[in-house]
Amino acid sequence: MRATAATVKGNHKNGRLREYPEECTQTRALFDAFMASPGLPIEIAPVCDFLRISRSNFSGTIARLRDSYELDVRCLARGVWVLAGRWNGSEYTDYIAPIVKGLR
Numbered sequence: 001m002r003a004t005a006a007t008v009k010g011n012h013k014n015g016r017l018r019e020y021p022e023e024c025t026q027t028r029a030l031f032d033a034f035m036a037s038p039g040l041p042i043e044i045a046p047v048c049d050f051l052r053i054s055r056s057n058f059s060g061t062i063a064r065l066r067d068s069y070e071l072d073v074r075c076l077a078r079g080v081w082v083l084a085g086r087w088n089g090s091e092y093t094d095y096i097a098p099i100v101k102g103l104r
Contacts, residue, residue: 021069026053027061034065034073034083039095041082 021028029051033042048058062081065071070087085094 019069021064026051026057027064030061031065031069031071034071034081038083038086039099041076041080043079044081045079 021031030047030053033047044058047053048055053061062073065073071083072085072087072092073081074084075081082096084096085092087093
């Protein structure tokens, strides 16, 4: 995530960060898809096809999830994405570490 001093302090250009995207939007649908399986890889092509998100709009939606909703979304391979963690102000919740520890 690209954290700025304003976001770490809790001040955002829009006053405060919203916890969830607005209902019935493509951003909310993608947010829900990532939050349904935190730390697990998601093959994004079927999700985007179902939501009718174009490739050009997908990159903007991922940027909004990272910047406005403080999600740490990462690309593992072409078409495979994972919700690695989430920022809550200056506190970070890691979703991958517990899964990796469980495999050892």
